Structure formats: C-alpha cells, structure tokens
Amino acid sequence: MTSLGTLGVAVIGTGRMGADHVRRIDEVISGARVAAVVDIDADRVKHLADRIDGCTAYTDPATAMDDPGVDAVLIASPGPAHEATLLDAFARDLPVLCEKPLTPDAASALRVLEAERALGHRRVQVGFMRRYDTGYLRLKSLLEQGTYGRPLMLHNKHRNADTPPGFTNAMMINDSVVHEIDVTRWLLDDEITAVRVLRPSPTGNAPEGLSDPQLIVFETAGGRVVDTELFVNCGFGYQVSCEAVCEGGTARIGDDHGVFSNTAGRWGGDIPPGFVERFEEAYDRQVQRWVRATLRGEVEGPSCWDGYAAAAVCEAGVRAQTTGERVAVELVERPALYR
Secondary structure: OOOOOOOEEEEOOOOOOHHHHHHHHHHHOOOEEEEEEEEHHHHHHHHHHOOOOOOOOEEHHHHHHHOOOOOOEEEOOOOHHHHHHHHHHHHOOOOOOEEOOOOOOHHHHHHHHHHHHHOOOOOOEEOOOHHHHHHHHHHHHHHHHHHOOOEEEEEEEEEOOOOOOOOHHHHHHHHHHHHHHHHHHHHOOOOOOOOEEEOOOOOOOOOOOOOOEEEEEEOOOOEEEEEEEEOOOOOOOOOEEEEEEOOOOOEEEEOOOOOOOOOOOOEEEEOOOHHHOHHHHHHHHHHHHHHHHHHOOOOOOOOOOOOOHHHHHHHHHHHHHHHHHOOEEEOOOHHHEEE
C-alpha cells in the first residue's frame, strides 16, 4: 500500500462499466485512487488519465500492473479477456475486483479458480453487485434470521426496456439471468442442480430471432424451486424484484424503488431506465467494501467459486434454452479454500 494508506487501483477496461468505476473511485468512494487506466483504445485512456492527478494511461494490463503505484486491479474489460488478466494479477499477487463474468465459460473459470487456489489464499472478489443492494441485503438478513421460517421457493422478475443490437438468446442467460443465478445461490446458501427454460409466445417488440420473454426454472440441492420471469424488451423500463416464499410467510423486494408520489389525480413511482441507475448505490457499496477489505489485507464477497458455479449454471441454462429439456448442472467438488 502507499504510505498514506490509499489503495492505488488500475482499472482495466474503460467502456461504459469501467469508465463508471473510474468516476466512482475518483469522486465517490474513499480510501482509493485511480493509479492507472488500461484499454486497447489509447486515445480513450489518455483522455481519462489526463483528467486525474497521478493517473497513467496504458494499453497493456500486465504493464499497468507493474506500475509501482498500483496496489490492486479492477477488471471491467470484456469477459473473454478476463482469464489472462487474472492470471497476470495472480503472478503479482495483486488483489482483484473482477466484473462478472469471472470468465465466459466454466472450463476457463475452473482454470482461474485452480490458479488462485495454487496461491494458497483468495485474491478475487467477483462483481455480483446485487449482493450489495439494500433490498437484497435486507432479504438475505431475514432469511438468515429465519424470520419467516425455512425458504421453499423464490420468484424473480427481471425486465429491461429493450436490448442492444446483436443481443442473443444465449446472452439472455449469460448476461441477464446470471444475476438471478448468483442471488439464488447466495440467498438460499444452496447450489443450483438443474435448469429448465420455457419460451412462451414472443413479444412483437423483440428483435427477429430473439425469444422474449422466457421463464427460467432452477432446482437446488436442498429441494427448492426458483423461477425467473425474464422480459428484456418490456418497453417501459428496468425492473428487478425477488420474492422469497417461506414456511411462515413471504418477503418481497424490488417493488418500492424510488419516490412514490400522489399528484394531480395520479399516483405512482418512477421506473429506472437501466441497471446502472437501479443499482448505483450497490455498485458504490461494492467497490467501497472491496477497497476497505483490501486495505485490511482481507478478501470478502463473491469468490472464484461463485464465478465458476455461475458459469456452470449458465452453460446448463443455454443448453436447456436450446433443447427445451431439463439440464443438470455439473460442478466439481468445492475446494476447502471456498467453503
């Protein structure tokens, strides 16, 4: 760490998510500074670095990691680039906050997990930011306390106003439902063992070839059933909610985001336009907690195991989506480092 106890962070990947993290570290959270920015677009990173005191622009992640001012790495580059960057970070024993996915498939995620395990200690926190959302944190607490008895089912809704060009059916699992995969495992403390995907009549608002909406059903090792309504071209905004059905009651989050108003004969609230706005506070809390844990010499939050398990469930989900059949999830035995 620096002599002032401030974490010098290299942000790798400066697209929409990475640039937002640069802003967050520079302007919002405490205990860290942007020491380096990395992107294959040299002009983009130079523009970013020029606005931040003491920040250096790089086009190569490994070179940035060798900067003496870099103490930790935040990876926000495209998923296929994550494995190489993570291995470079491990070679330098640097702490990492890696945006999801850990890697795009289970095989590469398992290679990363084994490489971290070879270090003998955790270095990675995976960026499943819903674990840092106020509503999800409250629901997790209620379930852990047993307030409503043993959880039996979860009902999820995940709606987007529209999809960007090139959005595919596989991306509905890998880019969208991956969040429900992680919160299911986290809320229930239970592994997902099988996936089924139902595809009702598609909306006319979906691009040609995209089957939207979809209903995804998970089975867990503990006998729970979890369903997710995924509707990524709903046309009216971004909505995420989760209801836990327990033996002694139910608890739901996500219906009361923002201000509820009564005016001129109307009542209602606002619907956020996208995930960045909906989960802005969760992103802030996630990065702040990563920084504080790193300064303490600790690693918390979602692990490489969580990234690997999510990738394995996504693969089963895409197969279920394609075949229409129930597909079992295949996981290796969970290593002691991640128990």
